Amino acid sequence: MKPEDGLATLRAKLSERAHKYPQPFAHWHIDGSTIGDQPGIASICFDGLNNVRFALVDKMRRVMQPGGGGPETLRTILAEMRPEDVGLSATPSDAVLNRFAISVLTEGSGTQVFSTTFVQWSAREVLRRAQPLTLLARFTPRLKEQSIKDLLAGTPHQPMPDPAGSLIDADMGAFYTWINLQRLSGSEKSSFIAWFETHRQAVAVGPTMKPSTTSSQETALGDIIGRLEA
Numbered sequence: 559m560k561p562e563d564g565l566a567t568l569r570a571k572l573s574e575r576a577h578k579y580p581q582p583f584a585h586w587h588i589d590g591s592t593i594g595d596q597p598g599i600a601s602i603c604f605d606g607l608n609n610v611r612f613a614l615v616d617k618m619r620r621v622m623q624p625g626g627g628g629p630e631t632l633r634t635i636l637a638e639m640r641p642e643d644v645g646l647s648a649t650p651s652d653a654v655l656n657r658f659a660i661s662v663l664t665e666g667s668g669t670q671v672f673s674t675t676f677v678q679w680s681a682r683e684v685l686r687r688a689q690p691l692t693l694l695a696r697f698t699p700r701l702k703e704q705s706i707k708d709l710l711a712g713t714p715h716q717p718m719p720d721p722a723g724s725l726i727d728a729d730m731g732a733f734y735t736w737i738n739l740q741r742l743s744g745s746e747k748s749s750f751i752a753w754f755e756t757h758r759q760a761v762a763v764g765p766t767m768k769p770s771t772t773s774s775q776e777t778a779l780g781d782i783i784g785r786l787e788a
Contacts, residue, residue: 559753559758559759559760559776559777559778559779559782560758560776560777560778560779561755561756561757561758561779562778563778563779564753564755564756564779565696565755567778567779567780567783568694568753568779569587569596569694571692571780571783572585572587572596572599572692572694573596573597573598573599575691575692576596576597576598576599576692577598579691579692580598581691583600583654583688583690584688584690584691584692585598585599585600585690585691585692585693586599586600586601586602586684586688586690586692586693586694587599587600587601587602587694587696588601588602588603588677588680588681588684588693588694588695588696589601589602589603589604589677589696589698590603590604590673590674590676590677590696590697590698590699590700591603591604591605591673591696591698592605592606593606600655600688602655602658602659602662602680604673604676604677604698605673607659607663609644609645610644610645610646610659610660610663611663611670611671613644613645614639614644614663614664614670615670615671617635617644618632618636618670621635636664636665637664639660639664640660641653641656641657641659641660644660646659646660658683658687661683662676662679662680662683663676665679666679672700672701672727673697673698673699673700674697674698674700674724674727674728674731675700675727677695677696677697677698677731678695678697678727678730678731678734678735680695681693681695681731681735681738682734682735682738685735685738685739685741685742686738689742689743693735695731695732695735696755697724697727697728697731697732698724699719699720699721699724700719700720700723700724700727701717701718701719701720702717702718702719702720702723725754732752735750736750736752736763746765747765748764749762749763749764749765749766749786749787750762750763750764751763751779751782751783751786753779760779760782762782762785762786764786766785766786766787766788767785767786
């Protein structure tokens with residue numbers, strides 16, 4: 559396929575569907591980096607929650623220190639945590655998304671540290687809770703793993719990118735997202751695209767696509783979306 563303008567095409571299609579089917583929390587954009595404001599679209603991103611994540615990890619570190627309470631205390635604190643406890647707005651207009659963000663960061667294992675895990679868990683929860691009409695989940699490169707022991711101890715760690723691990727995470731995350739999509743009512747009519755961003759590889763699954771086939775034809779991502787909607 560042709561990778562040019564692929565991400566812009568996906569974002570434009572998301573906006574188009576949000577305009578065509580205007581329903582609260584029916585269209586989502588989850589990103590492992592940053593997202594700009596998009597009318598009619600519920601969005602959540604890893605970098606946009608940096609301060610929240612840092613505050614949460616700091617709280618986890620203090621609880622796990624000697625005399626801090628240990629795992630059971632930490633579990634209770636995380637279960638009772640509110641958006642305003644880590645600096646998020648508690649205003650009615652932000653309440654739903656902020657509570658969703660807190661649940662992802664407190665219930666998911668590794669969502670506080672790895673952008674890939676954050677995207678995968680967020681997509682899982684969006685499909686389970688909101689059952690959206692449209693979901694764009696974008697995985698971005700994460701940093702190399704730091705042990706939870708070192709993380710909670712505050713051991714100095716030089717962040718290094720992990721492109722190979724990020725690709726594996728994204729590959730598995732896309733697969734798990736597809737599995738979770740199949741659990742929804744009406745999934746037999748749904749369409750799914752997984753694309754290796756900036757590369758010429760993509761997989762498309764839907765009622766209009768012939769299963770177990772491959773193509774080397776130079777096709778734009780917009781044309782693939784058009785075939786899925788035919």
